[in-house]
Amino acid sequence: MRNTLANPHVRSLAVGSVVMLLPLLMLAGCAKDSGEKEPAVPVQVATVEKKSLEHTVAAEGILFPLQQSAITPKISAPVKIFFVKRGSRVHKGQLLAVLENRDLAAAAQDSKGSYSQAEAAFETATVSDLPQEIQKAQLDAQAAHELLTAQEKIYNSRQELFQQGAMPRKELDQAGVDLTNARNQYEIAQKHLDALLAIGKTQQLKSAAGQLESAKGKYLGAAAQLSYSEIRSPIGGVVADRPLYPGEMAAAGTALLTVMDTSQVIARLHIPQSEAALLRVGDKATLAVPGTENNLPGKITVVSPALDPNSTTVEIWVQARNSDGNLKAGSSVRISVVAQTIPDALVIPAVALLTGPDGSNSVMQISSDGHAHQKSVKAGIRQGDQVQITEGLQQGDQIVAQGAYGLPDNSKVKAESANEK
Numbered sequence: 001m002r003n004t005l006a007n008p009h010v011r012s013l014a015v016g017s018v019v020m021l022l023p024l025l026m027l028a029g030c031a032k033d034s035g036e037k038e039p040a041v042p043v044q045v046a047t048v049e050k051k052s053l054e055h056t057v058a059a060e061g062i063l064f065p066l067q068q069s070a071i072t073p074k075i076s077a078p079v080k081i082f083f084v085k086r087g088s089r090v091h092k093g094q095l096l097a098v099l100e101n102r103d104l105a106a107a108a109q110d111s112k113g114s115y116s117q118a119e120a121a122f123e124t125a126t127v128s129d130l131p132q133e134i135q136k137a138q139l140d141a142q143a144a145h146e147l148l149t150a151q152e153k154i155y156n157s158r159q160e161l162f163q164q165g166a167m168p169r170k171e172l173d174q175a176g177v178d179l180t181n182a183r184n185q186y187e188i189a190q191k192h193l194d195a196l197l198a199i200g201k202t203q204q205l206k207s208a209a210g211q212l213e214s215a216k217g218k219y220l221g222a223a224a225q226l227s228y229s230e231i232r233s234p235i236g237g238v239v240a241d242r243p244l245y246p247g248e249m250a251a252a253g254t255a256l257l258t259v260m261d262t263s264q265v266i267a268r269l270h271i272p273q274s275e276a277a278l279l280r281v282g283d284k285a286t287l288a289v290p291g292t293e294n295n296l297p298g299k300i301t302v303v304s305p306a307l308d309p310n311s312t313t314v315e316i317w318v319q320a321r322n323s324d325g326n327l328k329a330g331s332s333v334r335i336s337v338v339a340q341t342i343p344d345a346l347v348i349p350a351v352a353l354l355t356g357p358d359g360s361n362s363v364m365q366i367s368s369d370g371h372a373h374q375k376s377v378k379a380g381i382r383q384g385d386q387v388q389i390t391e392g393l394q395q396g397d398q399i400v401a402q403g404a405y406g407l408p409d410n411s412k413v414k415a416e417s418a419n420e421k
Contacts, residue, residue, distance in 0.1 A: 004359045040414035041215055043403035045366060048393045051347045055340035055381040057279065061269030061318065063331045067235050067261035073099060074228040076252045084239050084257070091236045096257055099250055101229035108226045111219040118215035122208040137193040144186035151175070151182040190339055238260035240329075267298070267318040269335050277313035278339035279303055285318045287333040289327065296320050296327075300337065340381065343387040352401045353379060353387055363393070364400035372413045 077099035084096050155175040161167035241258035250256050267287060271279075281303055289295040298320030307314060318335050320327070327333075354362045354374075361379050364372040377392030393399070400413065407413075 011167035016378060019101070033195045038412045040370070040412045041372075041407060042402065042416040043364075043372070043407070043413045044210050044401040045398055045413075045415040046349050046352055046401035047399040048389065048395055048396050048399065049347050050344045051346040051386070053060050053347065053381055053383045053386070054338045054341045055278070055342075055390055056077070056383065057271060057275045057339045058336045059269045059316075059332065060115045061316075061333055061335045063265045063327055063329050063333060065237070065260040065262045065329045066264040066266060066319070066328075067237065068240075069234050069237075070255040071096070071231060071233070071259065072253055072255050073250050074252055075099065075104075075225065077101065077250060079246050079248055079250050079256075080229075080245055081246055084240065084242070086239055086242050088239045089237070090222075090233045091260060092233060094233050095230060095302060095307060096188065096233055096239075099229040099232040101226055102221070104226040104229055108222040109218070111215070111222040115215040115219040118212040118381050119167060120207075124208075134193070134196045137189070137196050139349060141186070141189040141193045144182070144189040148179075148182040148186045150158045151179040155179045231256060233257075235259055235261050237263075238325075245382055252399060262322055262325060262329060264326070265320055265329065266301070267320070267333055267335055269316050269318070270308060270311055270313035271316060273307060273314055275339065276303065277314060277315065279337060283337055283339070285320075285335055285337045287318065287320050287327075288336070289331070290333075292326070298335075328413045342381065343381065346393060346395060347386045348389055348393070349401045350382060350385050350387045352399050353377075354404060363389075364404040364415060365393070365397040366400065366414075370412060370414070372404070372407055372409070372411050374409045375399075 059330075073208060080098045080100050082097045084090060084094075090096065098289065145389050155172075155178075158167055158172045159173045162169065162172045218233030237259045238261075239257060240260045241255070244250060244256060279298055279300060283300045285298045285300060287298050289296065298318045300316060301319045302315070302317035304315040318337075348363065354364070362374050362376050365375040366372050375392055378390045380390045382388070400407065403413075
């Protein structure tokens with residue numbers, strides 16, 4: 001034995017074996033110790049509870065007035081006078097400005113005179129005597145009628161004499177021919193008179209009526225041109241813009257004044273299609289305005305039936321009262337709408353929900369022996385710092401609320417209150 005250890009090569013192998021055994025002996029000792037007393041990781045614990053949750057859809061929106069009108073004149077003329085300025089409150093139909101209109105007033109006056117003249121001519125035509133040709137036809141018809149009456153008397157007288165034998169047959173026959181000729185002349189004259197009365201009178205009245213309508217149209221056109229020089233408000237509201245001053249040229253088709261009705265405002269916002277499907281016209285909403293403490297109530301008035309092609313979102317309109325005028329058009333506001341309410345939802349703190357790389361959700365559930373086990377769950381709606389669990393947990397289950405991140409499965413845990421940290 002002494003000789004074996006005296007060999008340097010053998011002695012080196014023995015030392016190496018001892019060195020390799022030392023870590024194994026240390027690990028065995030540690031394993032023995034850990035089995036005897038496993039350390040507990042301090043964590044905050046939460047209990048799965050049932051609560052009423054509200055699914056709130058929130059987004060930023062831009063305020064627009066209830067109505068807005070950019071008033072553009074139909075004629076180009078210098079501004080004669082303004083009756084309002086920026087910020088003035090106006091009502092519907094109120095006169096806001098007048099453009100130079102002396103030439104238009106003169107043209108309207110001239111057209112009015114022509115119209116009055118045409119009215120007089122029409123009245124004269126309707127009550128005046130018939131024209132000369134109609135008068136001649138009346139005289140011809142009257143003469144033919146008198147001749148017919150005379151020939152009838154002659155024929156009757158000669159017929160009596162013929163019957164008494166005091167007149168030859170030849171004279172009676174001649175009286176009959178004269179009577180026939182007189183009757184034919186009367187019928188022709190009467191038909192001619194009737195035709196002149198029917199056609200001539202109608203054409204005369206048509207001519208007079210046409211002249212009257214033409215004069216009336218010209219007068220109305222001139223009056224309309226004159227009215228275009230008076231700028232009136234089509235809506236009630238506040239004057240938001242007045243870019244020109246008296247004396248400057250107002251161009252046709254260019255806004256001279258802008259009036260906004262801000263008694264109510266409309267917030268327009270864009271939200272994802274999945275959330276828009278939960279909203280309906282008439283749903284109540286809340287407007288949070290920066291710089292103000294109180295939120296304002298509103299309601300949804302429009303849910304667009306089509307997606308925005310650029311953002312693939314749905315446009316929503318929320319209308320709110322603005323009687324005090326504090327809400328300004330163009331301002332940004334925060335809109336909140338309660339889209340869904342779940343009365344008995346299983347709720348856990350949102351910080352307790354773990355999300356894996358593949359998007360799956362899980363929690364660290366605490367078993368009765370004080371160990372934390374990873375449990376797959378399905379999450380529902382969120383409200384503030386709480387989240388609904390639709391599958392995987394039951395009411396009363398204990399989970400790790402904080403400290404679950406990076407915690408190995410089946411770890412020993414110890415409940416710790418928040419104020420102990």
